[in-house]
Amino acid sequence: MSELIKVEKLVVRYGEHTVLDRVDVSLVRGEILVILGGSGSGKSTLLRHMVGLRAPEEGRVLLFGRDLYALEEEEREDTLKRIGMLFQSAALFNSLTLEENIALPLIEHRGVAPEVAAVIARMKLAMVGLENSARLLPAEISGGMKKRAGLARALALDPEVLLFDEPSAGLDPVTARALDDLILDLRARLGVGIVVVTHELGSINAIADHVIMVDHGKVIAEGPLADVRAMDNPVVHAFFAREAPHETVGERPIADLLREVGK
Ligand SMILES: Nc1ncnc2c1ncn2[C@@H]1O[C@H](COP(=O)(O)OP(=O)(O)O)[C@@H](O)[C@H]1O
Numbered sequence: 336m337s338e339l340i341k342v343e344k345l346v347v348r349y350g351e352h353t354v355l356d357r358v359d360v361s362l363v364r365g366e367i368l369v370i371l372g373g374s375g376s377g378k379s380t381l382l383r384h385m386v387g388l389r390a391p392e393e394g395r396v397l398l399f400g401r402d403l404y405a406l407e408e409e410e411r412e413d414t415l416k417r418i419g420m421l422f423q424s425a426a427l428f429n430s431l432t433l434e435e436n437i438a439l440p441l442i443e444h445r446g447v448a449p450e451v452a453a454v455i456a457r458m459k460l461a462m463v464g465l466e467n468s469a470r471l472l473p474a475e476i477s478g479g480m481k482k483r484a485g486l487a488r489a490l491a492l493d494p495e496v497l498l499f500d501e502p503s504a505g506l507d508p509v510t511a512r513a514l515d516d517l518i519l520d521l522r523a524r525l526g527v528g529i530v531v532v533t534h535e536l537g538s539i540n541a542i543a544d545h546v547i548m549v550d551h552g553k554v555i556a557e558g559p560l561a562d563v564r565a566m567d568n569p570v571v572h573a574f575f576a577r578e579a580p581h582e583t584v585g586e587r588p589i590a591d592l593l594r595e596v597g598k
């Protein structure tokens with residue numbers, strides 16, 4: 336099967352600090368890969384190297400079979416346009432409406448006429464359930480809607496791969512759940528490959544086909560979710576053992592709420 340993304344023995348160092356140590360990752364069409372790991376384990380660093388933001392010290396990143404960091408600048412840019420990334424902050428322009436935010440990459444990167452770009456932008460907004468919010472500014476919408484708008488923008492250039500860095504961070508559980516449903520829906524409708532960094536157990540259970548767990552810069556577990564869950568590794572075990580008693584609704588542990596309602 337041809338891989339959309341193939342990371343081979345990636346080594347990333349900042350000074351003396353080895354952040355990623357011979358990490359391998361692969362993603363195929365239609366697959367949702369979830370990257371797990373504690374804070375500071377190198378998850379965002381891994382995503383950044385998949386979208387060409389920094390060259391690795393060693394190893395290779397192949398996108399659609401092409402060695403990203405060996406390509407000429409122009410070819411590299413064309414290759415990267417086939418990937419859409421939703422950053423944690425959603426990174427929308429505050430002075431532009433949602434429609435203008437999404438039209439912008441079409442006008443800038445594709446030379447699409449503004450009035451056509453506006454129509455496409457509205458289609459992308461409809462895909463994420465924001466068809467009635469096209470004229471609003473980012474400041475006028477909720478956090479969950481901002482994530483959706485950022486996603487609509489990531490979809491502007493019809494990417495074949497979508498990357499999400501902690502998409503549900505800062506969202507309430509209901510909104511986070513809706514975002515998971517949207518991710519599943521996009522995979523079904525577009526057939527794209529998707530990489531999600533998250534440590535929300537609810538999200539992992541809802542969306543992951545395949546997971547990798549990074550710990551101190553190394554991949555310590557990799558495979559289908561059920562296989563990784565069942566692994567006999569203390570770090571993996573601790574990660575998944577954070578279940579129910581510690582899960583929260585808003586700021587409140589579920590266990591407290593259950594006790595209150597007398598269950
Ligand atoms: N630009 C940078 N310069 C130096 N150290 C960095 C830089 N980016 C990340 N790091 C370090 O790399 C490690 C992994 O960071 P990161 O990939 O953001 O972790 P995660 O996303 O898993 O929380 C951290 O120790 C962080 O301090």
Ligand SMILES: [Mg+2]
Nearest residue numbers: 378379380500
């Ligand atoms: Mg991170």
